[in-house]
Amino acid sequence: MMDHATRVGNRLLAALPPADFALLAPHLRKVVIERDSVLVRSGDRIEHLLFPLSGAIATIVELPNGQTVATAIIGNEGAVGLTSALGASHSPATAVVRISGAALQISPAQFLTAQHRSPPIASMVQVFTRSLLTQLQHVAACNALHSVEARLACWLLHIHDRANGSDLLPMTQETLSELLGVRRTTVTHVVSTMRASRALKSNRRGQLEIDRPRLEAVACECYKIMSRRIDRIVSHGAVGLVHGAPARSGSRSPGSRIAGTGS
C-alpha cells in the first residue's frame, strides 16, 4: 500500500485527508514514465489515470493533417487522464512525456469508485479541472497573441520547472515543432535567435541548455501569470480539501478525518 511519503510527491494526492487517500492507496501502482513515451493518444480509451510524482508531460492536440500543438504541461501539481473522472471514456488529447519521472497509476473504474465515496476526492478532481481550464484558456490566448519566440520561452520555463533543476532540457527540434505548432524551419530560426540572445546556451544532440534569467526575459507575461494562477488554485484547493470539504453523512464516522491525520 502507498504511504504518505509516496503520495506527497503529487500535490493533488498530498492534499487528501489520510482516510480518503486510503481509499485510493491499495489500487495505486508506482510506474516509471520515460521520455518520449506516449501515455495516451487523442481519441483512445483512457486506460489509466496517472498522478506524476516527478517529470513533465505535454498534452498535444493533433489535427488530421498531422499538425500538432501543445495545450498544457502537467507535472506533480496535476494528473493525466483525469477527464475520465468527469465522465469521459476517451482522451481529448495526446499525452507525451517530455521529462522522465515517476507516477502513481490507477484504473478509471477504481478511481471512480473511490471518488463516489469521498467528497475530498471529488473536490480534488474539481481543483485539477479548474487549474487545467485556466492553463488551456491562457495557452489559447498566448498562441493567438504572442510571438513564437516568446511562446517557446514559456514552454521551456514550464518544462524547466518540472526538470529537477537541470538546465539541460532533452528537446529536439522536432519536439519543439510539435509543442509550438510551427514548421521545423521556423524552429531553427527561433532557436538561432535565442542562441544569439544567450537565452539558449547550446543546442546539441537533442539537448537544449537554457539560461533561465535570460529565458524569463524573452518569455511573454503568460508564463508568470499562468504559473501563479495554477499554483494558487492547487494550493488553495489543497487547503480546502483538508479543512473545508464537507463530509457526506454516513460515509464515515464523525471525526475520522482528524483521527486519521498523521497516520
Ligand SMILES: [Zn+2]
Ligand atoms: Zn504569451
